[in-house]
Amino acid sequence: MYMRRRCRQGVDAGFSGSANLKRPTGHSPTSRMLYVVGLGLCDERDITAVRSSTRVYLEAYTSILMVPKERLATFYGKSILLADRDMVETDSDAILCDADKQDVSFLVVGDPFGATTHIDIVLRARAKHVPVRVIHNASIMNAVGACGLQLYSFGQSVSLVFFTDTWKPDSFYDRIKENSDLGLHTLVLLDIKVKEQSEENLARGRKIYDPPRYMSIPQAVSQFLEIESHRDQKVLSPETTLAIALSRVGGDPGDQRIVSGTLGELLQQPPEVFGEPLHSLVIVGKRLHHLEVEYSQQYAVNQETWRRVASQDYGCALE
Numbered sequence: 001m002y003m004r005r006r007c008r009q010g011v012d013a014g015f016s017g018s019a020n021l022k023r024p025t026g027h028s029p030t031s032r033m034l035y036v037v038g039l040g041l042c043d044e045r046d047i048t049a050v051r052s053s054t055r056v057y058l059e060a061y062t063s064i065l066m067v068p069k070e071r072l073a074t075f076y077g078k079s080i081l082l083a084d085r086d087m088v089e090t091d092s093d094a095i096l097c098d099a100d101k102q103d104v105s106f107l108v109v110g111d112p113f114g115a116t117t118h119i120d121i122v123l124r125a126r127a128k129h130v131p132v133r134v135i136h137n138a139s140i141m142n143a144v145g146a147c148g149l150q151l152y153s154f155g156q157s158v159s160l161v162f163f164t165d166t167w168k169p170d171s172f173y174d175r176i177k178e179n180s181d182l183g184l185h186t187l188v189l190l191d192i193k194v195k196e197q198s199e200e201n202l203a204r205g206r207k208i209y210d211p212p213r214y215m216s217i218p219q220a221v222s223q224f225l226e227i228e229s230h231r232d233q234k235v236l237s238p239e240t241t242l243a244i245a246l247s248r249v250g251g252d253p254g255d256q257r258i259v260s261g262t263l264g265e266l267l268q269q270p271p272e273v274f275g276e277p278l279h280s281l282v283i284v285g286k287r288l289h290h291l292e293v294e295y296s297q298q299y300a301v302n303q304e305t306w307r308r309v310a311s312q313d314y315g316c317a318l319e
Contacts, residue, residue, distance in 0.1 A: 032099065032100055032101050032102050032103050032131070033099065033100070033103060033104075033130065033131035033132060033133055034095075034096060034099040034103075034104050034105075034106065034122075034125045034130050034131070034132050034133075035053065035103065035104070035105040035106065035132075035133050035134075035135060036105075036106050036108065036112045036118060036121070036122060036132060036133070036134045036135070037105050037106065037107050037108065037112070037135045037137075038108055038110060038111045038112045038134075038135055038136050038137030038138075038139070039065060039107050039108060039109050039110070039137060053078070053102075053103040053104055053105040054102040054103060054104065055081065055095075055102075055104045055105070056076075056078055056079070056080055056081065056104075056105045056107065057080075057081045057082070057083040057087075057095055057104070057105070057106050057107065058072065058080050058081070058082055058083060058107045059083050059088060059106065059107060059108050059109070059117070059118070060082045060083060060084055060194065060195075062108075062109070062114075062115045062117055062118075063108075063109035063110055063114075063115075063192070063278060064109065064192070064194070064277070064278060065109050066248060066251055066255065069082065072107075080107075083095060083106070084194075084195050085194075085195060086195075088117055088121065089117070092120075092121055092124050095121070096121075096124060096125055096128055096130055099125065099128075099130045100128075100129065100130045100131065106118075106121065110137065110138065110139035110140060110141075111136050111137050111138065111139035111141070112134050112135070112136065112137075113134070113136075114139045114140075114141060122134070138250060140187070140189070140246075140249060140280055141157065141187070143249045143250050144187055144246065144249065144280065144282060146246070146249050146250070146256070146258065147244045147246055147258050147260070147282060147295075147296055147299065148244075148291075148292055148294075148295030148296040148298075148299075149185050149244070149282060149284065149292050149296065150289065150292060153183075153184055153185055153285060153287060153289075153292075154179075154184060154185045154186070154187060155175075155178065155179030155182060155184030155185065155186055155285070156175045156178065156179055156186065157186070157187040157188070157189065158172040158175045158176060158186060158187075158188050158189070159172070159188070159189045159190075159191065160172055160188050160189070160190055160191060160215065160220055160223060160224075160281075161191045162191045162193065162213070162215060162219075163223055163226075168223075168226070168227070170227045170230075170231070172188070172227075173227050173228075173231055173233075173235065173236075176188075176235055176236070176283055177233060177235045179283075179285060180235055180283070180285060180286065182285070182287070183285045183286045183287025183288075184285040184287065185282055185283065185284055185285040186282065186283040186285070187280060187281075187282055188220065188280065188281040188282070188283065189280055190214070190215035190216075190217075190220050190278070190279045190280060190281065191214075191215045192212070192213070192214050192215070192277070192278065193210065193212060193213040193214075194212050195209045195212075196209060196210050196213075197209055197210065198210055214277035214278060214279065215277075215279065216271045216274065216277075216279060217245040217259075217266055217269070217271070217274045217279055217281060218266070218267055218269065218271055220279070220281055221243070221263050221266050221267040221281075222267060224236045224263065225238060225263065225267070236263060236283070237263065238262060238263045238264030238267065239262055239264055239309075240262065240309055240313040241262060241263045241283065241284070242260070242261070242262060242283075242284035242288075242306070242309055242310065242314070243260070243261065243262070243263050243266055243281055243282060243283050243284060244258065244259070244260040244281070244282040244284065244296060244299065245257070245258070245259045245260075245266055245274050245279065245280075245281050245282075246258050246279065246280045246281070246282070247274055247275040247276060247277065247278065247279045247280070248275055248276060248278070249280075255275065255276065256275070257273075257274055257275030258299040259273060259274055259299055259301065260296045260297070260299040260300045260301070260306060261300055261301035261302065261305070261306065262305065262309060265301040265302065265305065266301070269301065284314075286314050286315070288310055288314045288316045289316070290316055290317060290318050290319075293306070293307065293310045293316055293318060294318075
């Protein structure tokens with residue numbers, strides 16, 4: 001991979017606009033640093049930031065942006081370098097190389113601290129005495145409020161990975177139950193597979209990658225119900241558990257999709273109902289406010305069922 005032995009110099013990369021980028025107190029005008037920049041959820045207009053960077057990397061495996069990197073490059077007037085899993089996790093020195101001598105930007109979809117990977121690269125930079133500036137932005141962690149549920153009523157967020165024939169991790173179930181016992185909602189982040197290798201190619205050391213895969217809402221619900229059938233703790237019931245599916249939150253009206261219903265109703269919907277990836281799913285907690293019910297019912301598969309389950313099974317007082 002390029003830059004493993006030495007830094008690549010003079011790559012024309014950076015950003016338009018600098019309103020948010022006054023250097024931190026204590027750094028001289030000639031001090032250089034690593035910028036970790038949140039892009040928000042949608043497109044290149046979500047941020048006005050760094051024009052000073054010599055190199056700009058776009059982290060390209062924990063999430064996806066709704067526009068191609070070429071559009072970013074055109075908008076900012078800079079070259080954009082893709083940083084895949086291998087580079088970020090095993091070759092971060094290439095990203096940090098000379099970042100104390102020239103500005104380098106590391107672009108993240110959503111907010112920079114939405115994934116442990118991004119915390120790790122900040123720690124690596126600090127260990128090398130590279131100054132770091134983090135520029136925050138919107139992420140699904142707060143944009144989920146678009147579905148009508150109150151943010152302060154959310155508990156722990158969980159991730160749901162693709163099951164295989166031999167690997168079906170179910171620790172998410174315990175976290176959802178803990179939230180459920182407190183009446184709290186659970187945001188579930190659905191798995192994506194970008195630049196992943198099959199077990200055979202990995203074992204043979206072949207750099208052959210599978211096509212990208214994004215977990216759909218029906219597949220997520222199916223996996224939930226499979227684990228519920230084994231656990232049988234009545235945490236995820238197809239008839240009496242309410243859930244809200246979201247995709248492309250913050251996008252244009254034609255792109256963003258929000259669909260609410262029981263788990264059973266969501267399972268029965270064709271995948272196209274839920275829009276394009278990325279998808280998230282909210283398991284609705286029992287401490288449900290009537291305003292949450294009323295707002296979210298506009299997205300319901302069946303508004304009558306939505307209100308009935310909210311009233312009878314959740315105990316929400318509705319007019």
